[in-house]
Amino acid sequence: MHGRVLIAMLLAALIATPAFADRYVISVLILVFYFAYVGQAWNLMMGFTGQLSLGHSLYVGLGAYVAAGLWLHAGIGPWLGVFAAIAVAAAVGSVTGWLSWRFGIEGVYFALLTIAFAEFTRIGFDHIDMLGAAGGLFLPVNAEEAGQWWNLRGGPLLFYYLALALVAGATLAVAWLRRSRLGYQWVAVREDSEAARALGVDVFRAKMIAMLISSGMTAVGGVFYAFYHRNLFPGQVFEMGRSIELILAPIVGGLGTVFGPIIGAFILTPLGEALIAATERSGFNAPGTKAVFYGAALIAIIYLVPSGVWPWIARRLGFSEHRQ
Amino acid sequence: MSSILFNVVVQGILTGLVYGLMALGLSVIFGVVRVVNFAHGEFAVIAMYAAYLLFSALRLDPLIAMLPIALGFFGIGYALQRLLINPFIGRPAHEQFILLVGVAIIIVNGLLMIFGPDARPTNLSYAFDSFAIGPLFIDKVRTYAAIAALAVTGLLFAFFRYTHTGTAIRACADNLVGAAVVGLDVKRLYALTFGIGLACVGAAGTLMVTIADATPALGPAYTLLAFTIVIIGGLGSMAGALIGGILIGVSEACAGFLITPSMKSMFSFALLIAVLAFRPEGLLGKRT
Amino acid sequence: MTTALLTVTDVSKRFRGLTAVDRISFEVAPGEIFAVIGPNGAGKTTLFNMIAGVIACDEGAISFDGARIERERPDRIAWRGVGRTFQIVRPFPALSVEDNVMVGALLRSHHLDAALEITHAVLRQLDLFDKRLHLASTLTLPDRKRLEVARALATQPKLLLLDEVMAGLRPTETDRMVGILKEINRTSGVTILLIEHVMRAVMALASRILVLHHGARIAEGAPNEVVRDPAVITSYLGAEAL
Ligand SMILES: Nc1ncnc2c1ncn2[C@@H]1O[C@H](COP(=O)(O)OP(=O)(O)O)[C@@H](O)[C@H]1O
Ligand SMILES: [Mg+2]
Numbered sequence: 001m002h003g004r005v006l007i008a009m010l011l012a013a014l015i016a017t018p019a020f021a022d023r024y025v026i027s028v029l030i031l032v033f034y035f036a037y038v039g040q041a042w043n044l045m046m047g048f049t050g051q052l053s054l055g056h057s058l059y060v061g062l063g064a065y066v067a068a069g070l071w072l073h074a075g076i077g078p079w080l081g082v083f084a085a086i087a088v089a090a091a092v093g094s095v096t097g098w099l100s101w102r103f104g105i106e107g108v109y110f111a112l113l114t115i116a117f118a119e120f121t122r123i124g125f126d127h128i129d130m131l132g133a134a135g136g137l138f139l140p141v142n143a144e145e146a147g148q149w150w151n152l153r154g155g156p157l158l159f160y161y162l163a164l165a166l167v168a169g170a171t172l173a174v175a176w177l178r179r180s181r182l183g184y185q186w187v188a189v190r191e192d193s194e195a196a197r198a199l200g201v202d203v204f205r206a207k208m209i210a211m212l213i214s215s216g217m218t219a220v221g222g223v224f225y226a227f228y229h230r231n232l233f234p235g236q237v238f239e240m241g242r243s244i245e246l247i248l249a250p251i252v253g254g255l256g257t258v259f260g261p262i263i264g265a266f267i268l269t270p271l272g273e274a275l276i277a278a279t280e281r282s283g284f285n286a287p288g289t290k291a292v293f294y295g296a297a298l299i300a301i302i303y304l305v306p307s308g309v310w311p312w313i314a315r316r317l318g319f320s321e322h323r324q
Numbered sequence: 325m326s327s328i329l330f331n332v333v334v335q336g337i338l339t340g341l342v343y344g345l346m347a348l349g350l351s352v353i354f355g356v357v358r359v360v361n362f363a364h365g366e367f368a369v370i371a372m373y374a375a376y377l378l379f380s381a382l383r384l385d386p387l388i389a390m391l392p393i394a395l396g397f398f399g400i401g402y403a404l405q406r407l408l409i410n411p412f413i414g415r416p417a418h419e420q421f422i423l424l425v426g427v428a429i430i431i432v433n434g435l436l437m438i439f440g441p442d443a444r445p446t447n448l449s450y451a452f453d454s455f456a457i458g459p460l461f462i463d464k465v466r467t468y469a470a471i472a473a474l475a476v477t478g479l480l481f482a483f484f485r486y487t488h489t490g491t492a493i494r495a496c497a498d499n500l501v502g503a504a505v506v507g508l509d510v511k512r513l514y515a516l517t518f519g520i521g522l523a524c525v526g527a528a529g530t531l532m533v534t535i536a537d538a539t540p541a542l543g544p545a546y547t548l549l550a551f552t553i554v555i556i557g558g559l560g561s562m563a564g565a566l567i568g569g570i571l572i573g574v575s576e577a578c579a580g581f582l583i584t585p586s587m588k589s590m591f592s593f594a595l596l597i598a599v600l601a602f603r604p605e606g607l608l609g610k611r612t
Numbered sequence: 613m614t615t616a617l618l619t620v621t622d623v624s625k626r627f628r629g630l631t632a633v634d635r636i637s638f639e640v641a642p643g644e645i646f647a648v649i650g651p652n653g654a655g656k657t658t659l660f661n662m663i664a665g666v667i668a669c670d671e672g673a674i675s676f677d678g679a680r681i682e683r684e685r686p687d688r689i690a691w692r693g694v695g696r697t698f699q700i701v702r703p704f705p706a707l708s709v710e711d712n713v714m715v716g717a718l719l720r721s722h723h724l725d726a727a728l729e730i731t732h733a734v735l736r737q738l739d740l741f742d743k744r745l746h747l748a749s750t751l752t753l754p755d756r757k758r759l760e761v762a763r764a765l766a767t768q769p770k771l772l773l774l775d776e777v778m779a780g781l782r783p784t785e786t787d788r789m790v791g792i793l794k795e796i797n798r799t800s801g802v803t804i805l806l807i808e809h810v811m812r813a814v815m816a817l818a819s820r821i822l823v824l825h826h827g828a829r830i831a832e833g834a835p836n837e838v839v840r841d842p843a844v845i846t847s848y849l850g851a852e853a854l
Contacts, residue, residue: 123589199719
């Protein structure tokens with residue numbers, strides 16, 4: 001029970017943070033929330049269902065481009081566009097899932113197939129002129145739209161609270177799913193799909209639903225990304241590096257746990273920021289310095305706490321959130 | 325037209341042989357150690373820089389530099405397996421993945437720190453020479469690179485077939501428990517295999533400078549390229565890696581010629597998706 | 613005579629050159645405990661896997677509860693009411709004992725509360741209630757074997773397929789399992805088809821026995837007749853009598 005109190009206090013603190021934090025802290029926290037959110041979405045696939053997707057940038061990118069494209073070309077606002085984004089991402093996700101799982105593609109092969117789909121799409125988008133092709137798609141900043149929150153135009157606070165709401169909503173949804181019939185089927189599939197099948201679990205269906213929910217949720221993150229950054233380049237949003245970035249928080253935080261992705265994002269994003277600051281201050285800021293340390297930190301973390309930081313913290317705090 | 329296309333195909337085959345050698349390294353490592361080397365292309369790029377340095381400092385031709393570089397890479401691979409990767413053997417795939425992604429990030433950005441983002445060309449004196457055979461004009465550099473790649477591949481085949489250690493490594497790949505039971509030092513064989521895998525990459529990377537200019541950004545692209553080839557040919561199959569390399573080389577060359585160079589890897593990925601959909605074990609892979 | 617719950621007709625399976633199961637036919641009546649015995653490699657597990665839908669049979673027919681199932685998927689067969697255990701136990705290692713069984717219970721009851729109730733009842737039956745919060749990976753072999761049965765039972769099957777659930781157990785553990793299975797069969801009327809090596813358990817449980825050897829049937833009948841059958845004694849009991 002005191003876990004809930006703790007969560008409520010944390011949430012209250014995050015709601016109150018903008019009152020005393022500066023712009024920089026807010027912008028870092030927005031990033032933290034973003035990664036926690038897409039991390040939750042990815043965790044459904046890998047953490048719960050055991051399907052390693054290394055191409056989730058595909059769904060971020062699709063979500064971003066669909067919503068941005070609808071806004072630019074049809075004047076359809078993001079609150080409506082997000083549904084189209086979800087639909088497109090889920091459709092592509094289901095094609096990926098169907099192709100893989102119908103043909104018995106598992107493990108490493110599945111992971112590589114997800115990369116292939118993302119890369120395929122990236123190069124494809126490089127050639128879609130309507131969406132700016134390789135030159136990028138820009139959402140213009142018109143003065144008369146300023147403050148129109150319904151068009152996702154606003155200051156950092158709008159995006160701060162929006163991102164916070166996304167994380168909170170995703171976390172609630174994941175916590176609920178985890179304790180649902182579907183959630184039990186997912187973890188059974190993850191642990192041993194053959195044994196799950198013997199207990200009447202339709203393994204293909206369970207994986208497909210995980211894929212649909214995960215890709216749809218990720219696309220929402222993409223819509224957020226598009227309207228927050230207001231520029232999109234295929235080489236940036238679909239890139240494999242993006243997919244990797246997106247899966248680090250849940251892995252570092254603790255796969256298959258509800259709070260892992262959040263904890264992971266709270267560790268990794270500030271770590272990255274601190275490295276930027278440190279390299280800038282040291283005067284030795286050749287490009288790549290920060291990333292070298294980041295890579296080393298990854299190796300250290302996976303070496304020292306392979307099952308994630310959150311289970312380790314949880315044990316110390318006396319909660320028991322081992323992987324469900 | 326048709327003779328130009330024929331030219332393009334031949335160029336693709338030659339490039340594909342070098343690709344195949346690189347992919348062979350990945351395939352050998354996965355086939356034996358069961359670890360997917362997510363930093364594979366990054367290692368190839370290190371070799372490219374090594375070849376570039378040897379050429380610009382000592383005027384050493386990549387075809388010769390290939391030997392010391394491959395040897396050095398063997399050492400790196402051996403040490404890497406012993407020190408860093410060994411504790412992760414048998415651990416879940418995502419943990420190995422994070423480990424090697426960490427390595428890849430360090431390599432790409434380390435190179436970026438040292439050499440900067442600009443491409444470093446290796447300007448060989450015979451870079452623009454070509455052999456004229458009937459209607460065909462074949463680049464000299466590509467021909468030499470392809471021959472060298474074939475030679476290394478042949479050596480590797482011979483090693484696995486005829487030497488005691490090679491046979492032991494294959495035994496390890498086929499039946500790990502059995503190999504341990506008959507007293508093979510599995511850890512040493514794994515380290516040797518990783519060394520051999522990286523030696524392939526080292527050689528392939530060195531040859532690659534005759535085809536492309538070294539730049540850090542090539543790392544992830546080559547990793548993907550190697551994956552694509554290996555999956556198409558069949559993960560763990562040595563001949564498959566070569567066939568896959570040739571297929572991708574030809575597909576890239578044709579797509580680049582017939583459509584646009586920037587779309588060339590899209591065709592590779594389409595090929596990959598098709599293979600995975602209809603023959604997931606790869607063209608020459610064994611169904612498990 | 614009542615109609616059989618399970619009817620296996622002329623079922624065969626070949627692995628490359630080897631005929632693992634050779635034109636086997638038998639019937640299991642509702643409520644019965646039927647045993648399949650035979651030396652290692654006789655084809656018992658293969659026969660099971662065909663009934664459970666894991667392996668497609670090369671020829672023959674399998675009917676369960678009035679429907680043909682030889683072409684159905686394992687999960688559909690489970691849904692029809694066949695619960696099975698694996699000879700080499702396959703618990704969900706990172707899940708608690710309770711959650712392991714919950715996966716089975718959720719097959720028929722879509723509500724968590726109802727499923728939890730079934731789970732607890734089954735765990736009590738199998739003497740696992742006190743360990744319900746342990747991770748499955750931490751259980752001892754006898755506990756894992758019972759977890760295997762508990763999970764299958766939680767799907768509320770009409771037919772329970774048990775593949776060597778006594779193997780590797782000490783005699784006291786075997787007797788415990790025999791007692792539990794008898795009790796389950798008596799109270800819930802579930803039909804049991806069991807593969808077993810431990811003759812003591814087979815004699816105590818089964819009303820009929822089918823003996824396989826090299827995939828073929830060499831005897832079938834009541835336990836007392838079967839153990840006196842000369843063919844059975846030479847090919848199986850003589851060599852491996854326990
Ligand atoms: N998947 C398989 N592939 C090839 N041969 C198999 C396979 N499964 C079982 N066999 C062979 O079929 C025979 C019967 O095996 P099995 O049904 O496991 O016997 P039992 O359970 O009676 O010990 C054995 O000779 C075994 O080696
Ligand atoms: Mg058996």
